[in-house]
Amino acid sequence: MISILKRLSVPFLLLALAAQFTQAAEHPGYLVDPERRTTGIGKFYMGREISFVMGHLAADWLNRPGRIMEEMPDEVVANMNLAPDEVVADIGAGSGYFSFRIAGKVSDGEVLAVDIQQEMLDLIVQRQADGKGGNIRTILGAIDDPRLPENSIDAAIMVDAYHEFSHPFEMMDGVYRALKPGGRVFLLEYRGEDASVPIRPLHKMTQEQAILEMAVVGLEWSETLDFLPWQHMMIFTKPK
Numbered sequence: 104m105i106s107i108l109k110r111l112s113v114p115f116l117l118l119a120l121a122a123q124f125t126q127a128a129e130h131p132g133y134l135v136d137p138e139r140r141t142t143g144i145g146k147f148y149m150g151r152e153i154s155f156v157m158g159h160l161a162a163d164w165l166n167r168p169g170r171i172m173e174e175m176p177d178e179v180v181a182n183m184n185l186a187p188d189e190v191v192a193d194i195g196a197g198s199g200y201f202s203f204r205i206a207g208k209v210s211d212g213e214v215l216a217v218d219i220q221q222e223m224l225d226l227i228v229q230r231q232a233d234g235k236g237g238n239i240r241t242i243l244g245a246i247d248d249p250r251l252p253e254n255s256i257d258a259a260i261m262v263d264a265y266h267e268f269s270h271p272f273e274m275m276d277g278v279y280r281a282l283k284p285g286g287r288v289f290l291l292e293y294r295g296e297d298a299s300v301p302i303r304p305l306h307k308m309t310q311e312q313a314i315l316e317m318a319v320v321g322l323e324w325s326e327t328l329d330f331l332p333w334q335h336m337m338i339f340t341k342p343k
């Protein structure tokens with residue numbers, strides 16, 4: 104925790120501390136400024152402009168064959184080091200690209216696939232009809248609430264999704280409450296520090312920014328695995 108605090112600038116540290124002690128409906132780190140808008144929704148969180156949500160009509164893109172090389176999903180899931188009985192929330196699950204892979208690793212546990220688009224969750228249910236992923240439960244979340252019971256999950260993963268959350272503070276507050284003490288958060292985002300990563304800027308995040316935003320709700324940065332071609336795999340922990 105000390106190392107994280109050393110990284111925080113004073114204004115951001117004050118915001119983080121304020122969040123610990125207030126139940127603000129709107130986090131003070133939010134700013135809506137249409138004049139500063141670039142390609143996102145014109146709402147900023149701790150200086151980062153939030154991107155638009157990827158619509159369900161583009162779901163095929165999530166299953167493109169090239170993604171295996173670009174995002175190495177099986178290696179990502181292997182690096183989550185899941186125990187067979189764990190409960191894992193896949194937040195912003197989309198069509199279940201990661202949910203089904205995780206489901207195979209938690210044969211005695213469960214995957215809670217959360218998304219705000221019912222059409223995405225319907226794609227997961229359709230795939231389950233083939234007999235796979237029987238331990239995946241879909242949950243229709245709200246833009247500001249993952250709708251997970253408190254103290255119910257061992258881990259949460261968000262792949263290429265967090266930068267789309269229009270209410271990142273409320274979402275992460277909900278994830279934090281849902282985690283058991285010692286629970287882990289796996290945050291995968293395209294590397295914002297790397298101009299050679301061929302992704303639009305608002306669909307990327309720097310590690311520094313991610314650590315700041317997770318610290319607001321009390322998540323501690325544990326490590327970042329940088330084995331992926333274009334993404335950070337950042338791991339955060341809820342203190343015990």
Ligand SMILES: C[S@@+](CC[C@H](N)C(=O)[O-])C[C@H]1O[C@@H](n2cnc3c(N)ncnc32)[C@H](O)[C@@H]1O
Nearest residue numbers: 157165195196197200218219246262264267268
């Ligand atoms: C780019 S897709 C990624 C899907 C999936 N994680 C994957 O890697 O294939 C992002 C998903 O996040 C979802 N999303 C956006 N905001 C959300 C929120 N507040 N809560 C839950 N899901 C959200 C979108 O509906 C979309 O399905």
